[in-house]
Amino acid sequence: MIEAEAAKCLDCGACTASCDILPAIDPARPGSLARQVLAGELGMREEWFIPRCALCRRCETACPAQVRIADMVTAMRSLLIAEGRIDVERYRAMWVDYDWNAISLFRDTYALGVPSERVASSPLAFMPGCSLFNEGYELLPALMRLLDGVCGAKVALLPDCCGMPLAEMGLRTRYERFADGLWERIADAGYEEVLVACPNCLAQLESRGEALGVRVTSVYERLACAGVKAPARPGVTVSVHDSCPARGTQLGAWVREILSGYDLREMECCGDKSRCCGSGGAVSLFDFTMREVRAQRRAEEFARTGADWCVCACMSSCSTLDVPPASGRVRHVLELVLDQEIDRAECRRKMDLMWQGDQGARNEHRLAHSRPLAKER
Ligand code: SF4
Ligand code: SF4
Structure with a gap:
């Protein structure tokens, strides 16, 4: 894919000004960068750039040739990982296909689980995404009740990760295996529609859901279409x-x-x-x-x-x-x-505390010795 995308690049530089770090490489052109990677002629600045690209796609909005710059960067990460030039251990805390990672450790430390009434079978599931589940756990009871009302049915809670961190790290094969496991669980549960809150989950799941006959809908679309508004506060x-x-x-x-x-x-x-x-x-x-x-x-x-x-x-x-x-x-x-x-x-206090004292030592040990999930949960 790197070759095909690099071949589309016109070396015009229209993308450069959209980015905060692209101007630091030489030449500041994604196509040239890709050709350097493929030729094994990567300079220090270019090697610095690849793991620091935000994959934000802002550059792509300026590109006249529709080069998939972010996808090209993740593919280059894969190459550098394979060559041992990016130490994949640095990403271990977000290996969501392993039993212990920052997300599962936070849930275990603070006993955050899915309430039994939300495991109930339903054709409709809500997937908050890792961050909203962990950091916004206190919002979930009221949010689930709101969704029940808007959808006119009991909504199940799907606490899973979409696998996006693996894709971003450039761990493509592991991401695909993880995503297969997630879609198997969705099929086994019989969900016909998954409402998602996280914009990353939406981007990761939408097209595959369409291919598999499962509707993946943004929760904001559902709320907006139902006429739900945030109650305004005067003067705010x-x-x-x-x-x-x-x-x-x-x-x-x-x-x-x-x-x-x-x-x-x-x-x-x-x-x-x-x-x-x-x-x-x-x-x-x-x-x-x-x-x-x-x-x-x-x-x-x-x-x-x-x-x-x-x-x-x-x-x-x-x-x-x-x-x-x-x-x-x-x-x-x-x-x-x-x-x-x-x-x-x-x-934030809880996130710090989970790495301190006896609890911190236990969590550090579990993270350092984490193991691949047998069947991606
Ligand atoms: S995707 Fe990467 S190269 Fe493009 S604007 Fe974002 S940080 Fe820069
Ligand atoms: S704007 Fe597109 S075609 Fe122009 S240098 Fe950037 S990636 Fe290449």
């Missing part, structure tokens, strides 16, 4: 952070529809031109400073709008963007819909 203004995987989709429009009772102040880069919040591309596992730099830039862009709250449809974005000058001013759209706020400081 909001700005929407559009998630990278929502580029080219209607997701941002549904979120804005739900927020239509609020005075909206758009960021300079919004919609298809939105910027990465810092959590994209599995970069934080490789270079945490890069995550902070991107989060800071986006938080500052939000602050320039003068809005009170920065609203996201992605829980990872909420936690990542909760940095000065946006600290304490980030909300998930579902918090506004349910009129229930997540205690992010408490959530």
Whole structure:
């Protein structure tokens, strides 16, 4: 795939200005980069670039040749992993196809499970995504009741990961095996429709669901079409952070529809031109400073709008963007819909605590000795 995409590249440079790190490579052209990788002639700056690309696809919106730049980068990651030039152990905390990882350890440490009444058989399931399940666990009871009402049926809760972290790391074969396991579980449960909250899950699952005859629907679409609005608070203004995987989709429009009772102040880069919040591309596992730099830039862009709250449809974005000058001013759209706020400081405290003391030592040990899941859960 690298060859085919590189062959499409016109070396025109139209994508370069859309990116924060592409200008650092030489020449700053994705096609040239790919050719260097294939020829085994990768320079230090180019090798630095590949694990730090946010896979945000912002560059692709400027490309006249429709080069799939982000897919090309993940394919290059696979090559560098195979050659031992990217140490895949650095990503271990997000190996979702292993028994212990940051997500499963958090759930085990704080006993977060699926309530028995939500395991019940139903043709309809709600998949919150890893971050919303873990960090927004307290929202789930009210959210499930809301979905029951909107859908006119009892909705089951599907706590699974979509496998996106594996795809982003460039672990393609492991991702495909993991995704096969997920779709088998969906088929076995008899779900005809899966409502998803995470924009990454939507992007990962939509087309395969269509091929398998399972509807994959954004929960924001479902809520907006049912006329559900976030109750407005007089005098409160909001700005929407559009998630990278929502580029080219209607997701941002549904979120804005739900927020239509609020005075909206758009960021300079919004919609298809939105910027990465810092959590994209599995970069934080490789270079945490890069995550902070991107989060800071986006938080500052939000602050320039003068809005009170920065609203996201992605829980990872909420936690990542909760940095000065946006600290304490980030909300998930579902918090506004349910009129229930997540205690992010408490959530951060729990994330720190799980790595401290005896509990921390136990979790470190479990992570270091994690094993592949027999059949991807
Ligand atoms: S996907 Fe994002 S980070 Fe990667 S090259 Fe494109 S704009 Fe840059
Ligand atoms: S805009 Fe597209 S064609 Fe032009 S250099 Fe970038 S990837 Fe190549």
